[in-house]
Structure formats: structure tokens, C-alpha cells
Amino acid sequence: MAPTADIIIIGAGISGLAAGCYAQMNGYRSIIFEASDLPGGLCTARSHQNYTFDGGIHYIFGTGPGQPFYSLWQELGAVPELEFVNQSEFMQIRGSQGEVLRVHSQPDQLQAHLLELAPEDAKLIEGFCKGVRKFKEFDLSMLQQKPKSLMTAADWARLGKQVLPFMGVLGKWSQLSLRDLAAQAKNPFLRRAMPHMFAWPDVPVMVGMSLLAYLDNGNAGFPVGGALSFTNAIEQRYLALGGEIYYSAPVERVLVENDQAVGVRLTTGEEHRAERVLSACDGRRTIFDLLKGKYINRRIEKLYDGHLPLHSQFQVSLGVAMDFAQQPAWVTHLLEEPVAIAGQDHCEIGVKHYGFDPSLAPPGKSVVSLMLTTHYHDWQTRYNDGTPSRDAEMLIDRMEAFYPGLRAAIECMSVTTPLSLEKATGNWQGASSGWLLTKDTLPLMIKGVPKRLPGLDHFYMVSQWTEPGGSLPIVALSGRNMVAEICREDGRTFEVSVPN
Numbered sequence: 001m002a003p004t005a006d007i008i009i010i011g012a013g014i015s016g017l018a019a020g021c022y023a024q025m026n027g028y029r030s031i032i033f034e035a036s037d038l039p040g041g042l043c044t045a046r047s048h049q050n051y052t053f054d055g056g057i058h059y060i061f062g063t064g065p066g067q068p069f070y071s072l073w074q075e076l077g078a079v080p081e082l083e084f085v086n087q088s089e090f091m092q093i094r095g096s097q098g099e100v101l102r103v104h105s106q107p108d109q110l111q112a113h114l115l116e117l118a119p120e121d122a123k124l125i126e127g128f129c130k131g132v133r134k135f136k137e138f139d140l141s142m143l144q145q146k147p148k149s150l151m152t153a154a155d156w157a158r159l160g161k162q163v164l165p166f167m168g169v170l171g172k173w174s175q176l177s178l179r180d181l182a183a184q185a186k187n188p189f190l191r192r193a194m195p196h197m198f199a200w201p202d203v204p205v206m207v208g209m210s211l212l213a214y215l216d217n218g219n220a221g222f223p224v225g226g227a228l229s230f231t232n233a234i235e236q237r238y239l240a241l242g243g244e245i246y247y248s249a250p251v252e253r254v255l256v257e258n259d260q261a262v263g264v265r266l267t268t269g270e271e272h273r274a275e276r277v278l279s280a281c282d283g284r285r286t287i288f289d290l291l292k293g294k295y296i297n298r299r300i301e302k303l304y305d306g307h308l309p310l311h312s313q314f315q316v317s318l319g320v321a322m323d324f325a326q327q328p329a330w331v332t333h334l335l336e337e338p339v340a341i342a343g344q345d346h347c348e349i350g351v352k353h354y355g356f357d358p359s360l361a362p363p364g365k366s367v368v369s370l371m372l373t374t375h376y377h378d379w380q381t382r383y384n385d386g387t388p389s390r391d392a393e394m395l396i397d398r399m400e401a402f403y404p405g406l407r408a409a410i411e412c413m414s415v416t417t418p419l420s421l422e423k424a425t426g427n428w429q430g431a432s433s434g435w436l437l438t439k440d441t442l443p444l445m446i447k448g449v450p451k452r453l454p455g456l457d458h459f460y461m462v463s464q465w466t467e468p469g470g471s472l473p474i475v476a477l478s479g480r481n482m483v484a485e486i487c488r489e490d491g492r493t494f495e496v497s498v499p500n
């Protein structure tokens with residue numbers, strides 16, 4: 001049977017859509033098969049009774065014209081068409097005695113606030129804010145602009161020159177987690193609150209600094225209309241470039257002949273053939289299910305043996321007949337008395353509302369998300385039936401103390417656990433970003449994860465599982481770079497375009 005496409009792509013998350021767009025820009029006929037009925041994977045949303053419940057993204061790097069990653073989104077059709085909301089306060093952390101840590105993105109404002117809160121920690125605070133100022137000039141996209149295999153000596157020299165002025169801050173702040181830094185604080189509230197400034201205590205300090213720097217630069221906006229409007233813009237770009245997508249079309253097997261990928265079989269039994277197959281979905285599922293673990297080596301086995309950290313969360317999204325617009329957009333409450341969720345005690349509960357984007361709820365009403373970090377295994381052992389409503393109710397009861405009337409105002413609710421996210425997107429353990437970026441996994445991110453499998457030709461992998469730490473611009477670049485490599489294999493010059 002003749003191939004039906006040049007490239008079959010598995011998954012219409014941001015990495016798959018991006019790979020599809022660049023394939024089409026370079027004259028390859030591509031087809032995407034997506035298991036869900038919607039595009040976006042982790043970057044999506046669902047509507048419930050006139051409320052839009054977002055999958056949970058907070059910001060997208062690259063939304064500021066002319067700034068790092070902007071040209072990527074321009075090529076993919078997401079900017080300048082969409083509007084983005086920029087926030088000057090990332091989060092508030094509230095202690096049980098009424099203390100408040102405001103995470104301002106503007107470093108002078110942040111420094112003044114923190115010094116007022118904890119004057120005894122002046123040295124630590126000034127060092128942190130100095131780092132944020134420095135990262136305002138750092139181009140995070142520089143390491144991913146080109147696949148490493150295509151970098152010439154001149155590219156490496158240019159990169160070295162770009163990185164050189166930042167060697168000091170990178171060396172100092174990449175090997176320290178926010179938890180480590182907070183442990184050095186003398187002020188008890190700062191010590192308790194600081195690890196939660198980015199909802200991710202093990203984040204390398206340089207990542208948190210970059211986030212604040214990009215927020216302050218206006219380069220980390222939230223798309224008006226939510227994650228799905230962002231995804232839809234990229235899906236439309238792909239279709240306009242001539243790509244084809246099939247939804248509710250889960251791939252069950254990658255077809256292989258003579259150790260060469262030749263197509264896919266869907267769960268319906270339908271088979272489709274192509275010159276090349278590119279997986280843009282969960283890495284573990286791709287290697288061990290779709291390819292039955294036939295193409296692995298020691299390094300790949302080790303990556304997926306469970307020793308590397310993952311992040312997953314419990315999220316209760318509520319549509320409430322209450323106006324939260326005057327509340328801070330995101331508050332992490334530090335509880336004195338823990339709340340037990342999936343059998344584990346939790347003392348940090350995030351409450352986020354989307355009042356800054358009125359398109360997500362009817363007038364005078366709000367979408368509110370209650371969030372906490374949780375472990376897949378806690379859910380696996382207790383909730384194989386996937387109905388964690390008791391935990392959601394418990395969380396709502398506890399939040400009632402902070403938001404009186406919350407329970408009575410609830411009009412609809414959606415609960416996400418690591419199990420349900422795994423089922424909905426295929427991501428191993430419901431992981432939100434592939435392997436979690438910590439000071440220990442940072443070298444893995446820089447070194448890169450294999451994007452081809454040993455002994456298998458014409459098969460490629462992209463996604464948050466080939467770029468530890470994930471995130472939207474990085475997975476989109478993963479798709480872009482893989483098409484650049486395919487072009488090189490075929491002796492073609494990699495071309496990009498922007499929509500008219």
C-alpha cells in the first residue's frame with residue numbers, strides 16, 4: 001500500500017501541532033491522530049454551564065513582541081492575533097497569623113516588600129532580587145534555537161558569547177533550589193513561605209528568577225479566552241498550512257517493518273501508512289506500549305524506571321456565583337492544621353481565580369481553582385475508581401473559612417487528579433511537565449533526552465518527555481527542531497514562515 005502521508009504525528013498537544021506546522025511549512029504532507037476530541041493535550045480547557053475550566057496553565061513565555069520565544073509563536077499563528085493579560089503580582093502567600101508575602105514581578109517592588117517583611121534577611125533578599133534583574137536580559141530560548149546536531153562551530157561560538165555574561169548567575173542559582181534558599185532565611189515566615197513562591201519548592205532558583213523577570217518584561221502573559229484559545233490558534237495555523245487532524249483517533253500501535261516505522265494502527269483497527277512516524281505524546285507509552293518496548297537501551301530503561309521526579313496535581317475547578325474580581329488572582333494559603341487529601345496531609349493550598357479574564361465566566365460570577373501538589377501513588381492505591389469527590393468536598397470545606405459563602409455559591413465543579421489527567425492525556429502519572437525541573441534534572445535538560453530509538457529508523461519523538469521540565473515554548477521548539485533535523489536528513493534547507 002502506498003504511504004498516505006510523509007509524516008504521521010501522534011498527538012495534537014502543542015508539540016504535535018508545532019511539529020505539524022513546521023512539517024507543512026517545509027513541504028511535508030502530515031497527518032495528526034489525536035486520542036481526545038479536542039486539541040491541546042495539557043494546554044486545553046473544557047466548558048461547563050457557561051464556565052470555562054482551564055487545564056491550569058498560568059503564563060506563556062514569549063508573548064511580548066520582540067522578546068525571547070515571540071517569533072516562535074508568530075510562526076505558529078498565536079501572536080499577534082491573541083490578546084494576553086500580564087500580571088504584576090504572580091502570587092500571594094498567606095500565613096496563618098495574617099502575614100502576607102506578595103510575589104511582585106518588579107524586582108525593586110519585590111525587594112522593598114520583602115525587606116519590610118523580613119529586614120533581618122536583607123542579604124538574602126537583595127541577592128535574590130539582583131538575580132531577577134540580571135535574568136531580565138537573559139534569553140532562555142538561546143539554548144533551544146537550533147537542534148544541537150545542527151549547530152556549527154560558529155553557532156557554538158555565538159552561544160558561548162551570549163551565555164558568558166550570565167555564567168556567574170547561572171552557576172550560582174541553577175544549583176540551588178528555592179527550598180534550599182528559603183532554609184537560609186532567619187525570618188520564620190519568609191522561611192515558611194518562600195519555597196511556595198512559584199508553587200514548586202524544588203524549582204532551581206534561576207527558573208523562578210527567570211519567571212519573575214519575564215513577567216516583569218511583559219513576556220509571560222495569559223491568553224484571553226484561556227489555554228484553548230491559544231491552542232485553537234495553532235490548530236488553525238496547522239489547518240491553514242494544509243495539515244490534517246483526526247480527533248478521537250487513539251493510536252494503539254506504531255507499525256514497523258524491517259526495523260523501520262511505516263505507519264500507525266488506531267484502536268479501531270484502521271491502519272495508516274507514512275514515510276515517517278513522529279510521536280508527540282507520552283514518552284513511556286510510546287516506547288513501552290505503542291512499540292512494545294522493542295527499541296530500548298539501558299539509558300532509556302533508566303529514564304523510565306521511576307527514579308526521576310515528576311510533578312502532578314489535584315485540582316478542583318469551580319464555577320461560582322460569586323465575584324472574585326477584587327481578590328488577588330492567586331493565593332497560596334499556609335494552613336496550621338493540615339487537610340488530608342488522598343490520605344496525605346497537605347498544608348499548602350493554592351486558590352486561583354480567573355477574574356482577570358471575564359470571558360471565562362458569566363458576568364458577576366467566577367471560575368475558581370483549588371490546587372495542591374500530590375503524588376500519583378496516593379491516588380493509585382486508594383482511588384482506582386477515579387471518583388475523588390470526597391477529597392474535593394473536604395478541600396472546599398476548608399476553603400470556606402477563607403472565602404465565606406463559597407460552598408453555597410458553587411454552580412458546577414470539575415475535579416482533576418493525576419489518575420484522571422493520565423487517562424485524559426496519556427501522560428505518565430498525570431505529570432504536568434514531563435520530568436520535573438530540579439537542580440538535579442537541570443543537567444538532563446541541557447544534555448537532552450534521546451529523540452530517536454536505538455535500532456528503529458524513520459521514527460522520532462518530541463514533547464515534554466524529550467525536553468525535561470516541559471512548558472509550552474520548549475515543547476513547541478521540540479517539534480520545530482525535529483522538523484529541522486528531518487529536513488537535514490533529506491538535504492533540504494529548513495524554512496519557516498509567518499501567516500499573512
Ligand SMILES: Cc1cc2nc3c(=O)[nH]c(=O)nc-3n(C[C@H](O)[C@H](O)[C@H](O)COP(=O)(O)OP(=O)(O)OC[C@H]3O[C@@H](n4cnc5c(N)ncnc54)[C@H](O)[C@@H]3O)c2cc1C
Nearest residue numbers: 011013015035041042056058059251426463464470471472
Ligand atoms: C496544571 C498545569 C499547569 C501548567 N502550567 C504551565 C504554564 O503556566 N506555562 C507553561 O509553559 N506550561 C505549563 N504547563 C506545562 C505544559 O502545559 C506542558 O508541558 C505542555 O502542554 C506539554 O505539551 P506536549 O505536546 O508535550 O504534551 P501533551 O500536552 O500531553 O500532548 C500530548 C497529546 O497526545 C495525545 N495522545 C496521547 N496518547 C495518544 C495516542 N495513543 N494516540 C493519539 N494521541 C495521543 C494526548 O491526548 C495529548 O493531546 C502546565 C501543565 C499543567 C498540567
